[in-house]
Amino acid sequence: MTATGADREAAGPTTRGYWWWGRRRSVALDVGLASASALECALEGVVFAGDTGLPVPVGVLFGLVAGSVLLVRRRWPIAVVLVSIAMTPAEMGFLMAVVGLYTLAASDVPRRITGVLTGMSLVGTFVVTYVRLRQGVAEGADFGPGDWYVPLVSLFMSLGLAAPPLLFGLYIGARRRLMESLRERADSLERELSLLADRAEERAEWARTEERTRIAREMHDVVAHRVSLMVVHAAALQAVAPKDPAKAVRNAALVGDMGRQALTELREMLGVLRSGDTLSAPPTGRVPLASVGRAAAAAAAAAAEDGPRLDEVESLVAQSREAGMTVELSVQGELRPYTPEVEQTAYRVVQEALTNVHKHAAGAKAWVRLAHRGAEVAMQVENGPSDGGTADAGLPSGGNGLVGMRERVLGLGGVFVSGPTDAGGFRVSAVLPAEPGA
Incomplete structure (x- = not known):
């Protein structure tokens, strides 16, 4: 070394x-x-x-x-x-x-x-x-000898004793200085390469952390909402089965449909991750920074392309209604296409907000409002106080729902606000630019 x-x-x-x-x-x-x-x-x-x-x-x-x-x-x-x-x-x-x-x-x-x-x-x-x-x-x-002999021989003798050591010394000195300069340059390059390697490792670690966070957020959004609705329907199924077998059959069918939808979304997400790993993994087993960045970008882009859209919010609200929640949906402005990232983020905000209502405000009424403006799209999900007469489904909470929504919205350059209302409920509001980062 x-x-x-x-x-x-x-x-x-x-x-x-x-x-x-x-x-x-x-x-x-x-x-x-x-x-x-x-x-x-x-x-x-x-x-x-x-x-x-x-x-x-x-x-x-x-x-x-x-x-x-x-x-x-x-x-x-x-x-x-x-x-x-x-x-x-x-x-x-x-x-x-x-x-x-x-x-x-x-x-x-x-x-x-x-x-x-x-x-x-x-x-x-x-x-x-x-x-x-x-x-x-x-x-x-x-x-x-002639008159030329003495001065010529004297000149040859003096030059013979002075010129060779002088020229050889100049050559060795120049070579030594060149080697020292090259050594210093090599040391400087080695330090720069070490610094670049450290920075590249930091960036790679940051990219891996960002990708893990994104995957965790996607998994939370996909699993939490579907499973929450499945738990709510299962509780309703258990309650109405002895009294209304026909309604119990419908609830069982809904539970099966939601389970299949959750599995479908999970398969799509895992497929995107596998394709990204396949494209970015070199045969040596060492993943460079560029490959990590390309894999993360490709996975995020593919997930955004295959993700849900704003026009599916109505079906999302319908699922919550089928689970027994009273939900009112109002849309202002004309629905128009946005970039995949904006549409998926808006959908996930509404989805996670409704999931939180199922978890923390059993029996409460909810209002979902969408507003399509000139350069932005706004969404708000508000619920009233929980109905004390409605049995709690007992859904666990990891405390990551609001954090994930905030990260999604701020990552696109939007605004996110959440907090309790004066009426005893809870409100989630977000505004997204039509173009991410604008």
């Missing part, structure tokens, strides 16, 4: 424990180069002592100290180059000069300073080589 920038920073003590070196390999390399440079300068110090008349131990000691400066080439590359330039007249420190120029070019020192120091090293090497060659040519009078 690739370590991120934060991981590398956290691992700092394991990689930055050797002064200015980052790794043990760097320590070993610099110690080896400094030892080789000190040995070279010590040997050249013997010759230097003989030429200048100094004691040999002094020349050797001077060479050892000067050559050891290469140990700090990573920390102070400018100092190393300056020391190598200062030792050029003594013809000492060739290894230090080459390695110093390479380190200077590969470091983050400004290019202007690098150019100046390289020029100084080039000039120093050229002058020393030129002088030595002149002396050698003067001593060997029998060998008479």
Whole structure:
């Protein structure tokens, strides 16, 4: 697994424990180069002592100290180059000069300073080589090369010692900076991908939660109303069976019809969910965010297309009347087609409100009002106080009916109000825009 920038920073003590070196390999390399440079300068110090008349131990000691400066080439590359330039007249420190120029070019020192120091090293090497060659040519009078020989060889020598380490150092420095830039970019991309993955997981979880809520709401609307009516009819059937067998038969037939309708709606809903799962489930078993969103949207759209319509409200009211409830239906304005979401939501609001009347206000009278306006459709279901003489059907309540209605209406940009009336009843009112979200 690739370590991120934060991981590398956290691992700092394991990689930055050797002064200015980052790794043990760097320590070993610099110690080896400094030892080789000190040995070279010590040997050249013997010759230097003989030429200048100094004691040999002094020349050797001077060479050892000067050559050891290469140990700090990573920390102070400018100092190393300056020391190598200062030792050029003594013809000492060739290894230090080459390695110093390479380190200077590969470091983050400004290019202007690098150019100046390289020029100084080039000039120093050229002058020393030129002088030595002149002396050698003067001593060997029998060998008479042309005037071009000494400056040309001096130029080649100075360029040969300065150009290769300079160019190689510039290349390594540029490559190192490029790698650091790519590493930082990779760390940044990794952090962004991790953030995007977290957000995608949050959105997927939100989409799954929304889909579960929608399924629960649909199941509640389908099952609660039908089963409530079935329970009411079953109670009526039990009451009238000994007295009026014909009415008992009719109630039994109604219970069977409502049960079949409930099963039909459940099958349609499950069919929509299965088709959505089939379309969105990849063979790997991992569901991406886009598939979750598409499945939820497809299931919601299919459920809206196959759901009930406003023109079925009259039959819905008739079912409640058959269950023994007194319901008055009034419609204002001309019925016109709406989007499937609006029609299904309006139907479900009326359905759930009537279900609540069956549950909580046995024997109460109810009023259902629909109003078709220019850019909206309004609905209101109101019931009076419960009739104390009517036996309660004993229907359980989960407390999710009003919550589901409110979620449906607000999800389409509508207004939902519910609460008790002054007469002791309960009222549910909703207004939906003709176009969802308008």
